[in-house]
Amino acid sequence: MNEFSELNDRYQSDLDGCSFETLAVRAGQVRTVECEHGEAIFPTSSYVFSSAAEAAARFSGSSAGNVYSRYTNPTVRTFEQRLAALEGGEACAATASGMAAIYAVAIAFLKAGDHMLCSRSVFGATTVLFEKYLRKFGVEITYVELLNLDDWQAKLQPNTKLLFLESPSNPLNEVADIRAIAALAKQAGALFAVDNCFCTPASQQPLALGADLVIHSATKYIDGQGRCLGGAVVGSQELIEQVVGVLRSAGPTMSPFNAWVFLKGLETLSIRMQAHSANALALAQWLEQHPAVVKVNYCGLPSHPQYELAQQQQKLFGGVLSFEVKGGREEAWQVVDATRMISITANLGDTKTTITHPATTTHGRLSEADRARAGIADGLLRVAVGLESVADIQRDLARGLDALKV
Numbered sequence: 001m002n003e004f005s006e007l008n009d010r011y012q013s014d015l016d017g018c019s020f021e022t023l024a025v026r027a028g029q030v031r032t033v034e035c036e037h038g039e040a041i042f043p044t045s046s047y048v049f050s051s052a053a054e055a056a057a058r059f060s061g062s063s064a065g066n067v068y069s070r071y072t073n074p075t076v077r078t079f080e081q082r083l084a085a086l087e088g089g090e091a092c093a094a095t096a097s098g099m100a101a102i103y104a105v106a107i108a109f110l111k112a113g114d115h116m117l118c119s120r121s122v123f124g125a126t127t128v129l130f131e132k133y134l135r136k137f138g139v140e141i142t143y144v145e146l147l148n149l150d151d152w153q154a155k156l157q158p159n160t161k162l163l164f165l166e167s168p169s170n171p172l173n174e175v176a177d178i179r180a181i182a183a184l185a186k187q188a189g190a191l192f193a194v195d196n197c198f199c200t201p202a203s204q205q206p207l208a209l210g211a212d213l214v215i216h217s218a219t220k221y222i223d224g225q226g227r228c229l230g231g232a233v234v235g236s237q238e239l240i241e242q243v244v245g246v247l248r249s250a251g252p253t254m255s256p257f258n259a260w261v262f263l264k265g266l267e268t269l270s271i272r273m274q275a276h277s278a279n280a281l282a283l284a285q286w287l288e289q290h291p292a293v294v295k296v297n298y299c300g301l302p303s304h305p306q307y308e309l310a311q312q313q314q315k316l317f318g319g320v321l322s323f324e325v326k327g328g329r330e331e332a333w334q335v336v337d338a339t340r341m342i343s344i345t346a347n348l349g350d351t352k353t354t355i356t357h358p359a360t361t362t363h364g365r366l367s368e369a370d371r372a373r374a375g376i377a378d379g380l381l382r383v384a385v386g387l388e389s390v391a392d393i394q395r396d397l398a399r400g401l402d403a404l405k406v
Helices: 002-013 020-026 052-060 074-087 098-109 124-137 149-154 178-188 237-250 256-267 269-288 307-313 329-338 368-373 390-401
Strands: 091-095 115-119 140-144 160-166 191-195 213-217 231-235 293-297 320-325 354-356 380-384
Touching (some): 074 231, 074 256, 098 160, 098 191, 098 231, 115 124, 160 178, 231 237, 269 293, 269 320, 269 390
Parallel strands (some): 115 140, 160 191, 191 213
Antiparallel strands (some): 091 231, 354 380
């Protein structure tokens, strides 16, 4: 068994310096004595020890090895190692969902009396988590305008411990200056976490831009086919150990089967993101020319205010866009209801194109005033562009857009 472990170690060391695409297929895999080509799934809740002494050593942490699948699981560990390699991080903690990842970061690094800065342009459930639950435990939260560096600077406090944002943002596709905000966080002695769900490491690596932690909803592009829920946090070994401590105690960990599905998703991540981005750009260009559309939010368009910044930070522009139709909720709903092929669902990152009305779905739990501050208009629609023919996606949207009286 020692000889076999050495072969696995040698296999992984040979991947040092390999490209993103190679790491996405090969990183983290540890073959068993069966020498399987595909990654094995370990659907076990616990592990058997050779003796009482070995069990004690494992539980105390003085001996490496699996203890319980809420703590560690070989399939989950392979996913964690692969995603960490793709993000350029030292370690990764896999969670049961993207929201579980955000929750784990908040619980690991914030306590009563601490202060955090959060972009106003975040997923609605993130705001609810912070407002309804973190505040209840004495954490102070201040919201800032994502694009206003002066606002970030002005609202830092001596007790600020965490800065949190999405870039590009959901659903307006605003692009934050990650490097500049990272510098502010470092100056303040605070941690900086970036939700990288829209871009994935195939397009953007926030750690290389100065972030301390990267958060993912693996449910989205990492899976890529809308099959499983999952999340992850990537960062330094020291920081991830603190996140793992929360997961071990609270239990929102990833299942082995879901980890195996996400491993398969990572293998095709690069090529899928290229296709999603190409389709989204073509659709955004078409929407910009439609008379029923007021505005298109997609950072790959030269008309986007942060187009140049997006070119600097991102390899690709991603597959999510939003656009505002003339009128309001009634007109937006008409466009949604006229679709026949596009899936009406709030999920994103799927091979299938999806459409949703943010004001009444993903951001529906926010107050009207908070939605207005976040720029979520009643006429706004979000489309996560899939891998179908762009012409077919355009035809499906045109059915509703062409019928609007503008």
